[in-house]
Amino acid sequence: MSLQLEPDVAFGMHPDFGVAAAVSDNRPFLDGVLRKHHFRYSEYLDVYLLPDDTPHNTAVRTVASATREFQDAGLSVAADPRIVIPPPVPTPVGVQARPTRPGLSLTALTGELHELRRAVDVSEVLGEILDEHHGVLLDLEEFVDTAAAWCERLYTPNGRELGLHLRSIAHHVAFLGDQLVGAQIELSVMPDATPENAPPLADVPLPERQEWLRVTHTARARAAVASSPNRPTSAPKSESEAAVPRPQSASATPSRTL
Template sequence: MSTRNSVWSPPWLTTTGFLDEVLRKHHFRYSSNLDLYLLPGDTPHNMAVRTVARASREFQDVGLSVAADPRIMLPPPIPTPDGVPVRQALPGQSLTALTGELHELRRSADVADVLEQILNEHHGVVGDLEEFIDTAAAWCDRLGTANGRELGQHLRTIAHHIAFLGDQLVTAQLDLAVMPDVTPDDAPPLSEVPLLTRHEIPSVTHTARSRAALASSPNRPAAQSTSPDEAARSPTPSPSPRRTR
C-alpha cells in the first residue's frame, strides 16, 4: 500500500463482502482497471496513514493478516519558497515508540541518547512542533483580519514557550549524558513505578546538578577532581544555540 494510492488486492477480495464493506467504509474505492482498492488521489498524507491504520486494525481484529509498505510513514516534503532548499522528510520514530524504548534502558547515557532524538535540530520533534506552530501562525496572518493577526501573535507566543521548553530539555539531556548511574538489576520495571502528579514532582536540587557535573561518563572522561564547593561556585554553562529556524 501507499498513502496516495493505498492498495488491497488479494485475489479473493472482491468475493468477500466483509472486506469490501470495511474498505468502502474507510473511503477506499475499487478500480476495475487496476483490480485494486484505492484511496482518492487527493487524500492528505496524514489522513491516508490514519485511514490505512484503522482499516488494518479492523482486519487484524478478526484474525486477518495485513501487510503494508513501510514507505507510507514517510511524509512528503514541506513546501518552501523559491530558492530555499527543500527539507526532505526523514523516517523517524514516534514519541510513543521512544517512550517505549525508555522501558528497555538501564544507563543514564542511553536515556540521554533517546532524548537527543527529540531535540535534534534538523528532525527532532521539539523543533518540528515549534515550526508547526510558527506555520499555523503564518496561516492565521494570511486571513488578513484583526482576529487572524491576534491569533497568529498568540501562536507565536506559544512557539516561544516551545523553544524555552527545548532549552530546558537540552539542560536535562546534558545532565543525563554525564551521569554514570545505571539502574540496579533488582529495580522494579519502569511500568510498575507510579508516576507522580505534576505538582508533587520535586525540582532538581543544586546538589544533584553538581554531582552530575562532577561525574565521569562514557561520553566524557573524568577530568581532574574538583571539590563540591568549587563546583557549587561554578556557574552552569548555558547550552549553545541549536536552532537555525
C-alpha cells in the first residue's frame, strides 16, 4: 500500500488572518470547491482565506463541509486541530479569561450512551456535560447571561424586559444543572447494569414531552410589533419616555452557580 505524504488540501490557522487553506496544485476543482465555501485566494500569501469576520463556528462548519466534498471526490485532506479551538470570550479588565478548549458535542455524547451498559459509565458521560471547565451546560448559562446583557445594553424598555427574562432563563439553566448533578451522583452509586438481552437503546421509544410553556397572546402581540431590519424601532413618542434613565451596563460574565 502506498502512502500519500502530501495532502491535496491542507487547512490551518494563520496567526494574523485566521482559517487558511493550501492546495497541492492549481487544479480548477480545488479552487472551485474552496470558492464555493467562501474561501478567497490571496496572491500575497499564496493560500485561500475565509473573510476576516467569519464567526468561529461558521469557520469550523465550513472546513468540515469542504473536507467532506474533497474526500467524496477521492482527495486527501489534512487539518490543523487548532481550527476547532474557539477564541477566548471577552472579559472585563482585570478578570482572567477562561481558557479556550474544543467544545463538546452533545450529539457525540448522546451517541456514546448507546454503547454504555453500566450506570457508572453513564454518570461519567453526564459529568462531561457538567464539567466546570468545558461543560456545555455552563457554556449555555454563560451564553444566556451574555445575551441578557446584550439586550440590556439597548437601553430600551423592551430590551430591559427581555434582559430580565433571559436572566430568569439562565437561573433555570443553573437549576437544571443542580438537578443533573443529583442524577449524576445517583448514577455513580448505582450497581445496576443493562441486561445482555435488553433491546438496543435506539429501539426504545423516547417519552413524549408535554408542551409545558405555550406562547401567550401577549407574547405573540409583542413579536408582531417587534422591530426588525425591515422595520426599525421608532423614536420615543413622549418626552417622559425619552427621559428614561439608562441603567448601568451589566457585566457579560455570569456568576457560576453550579
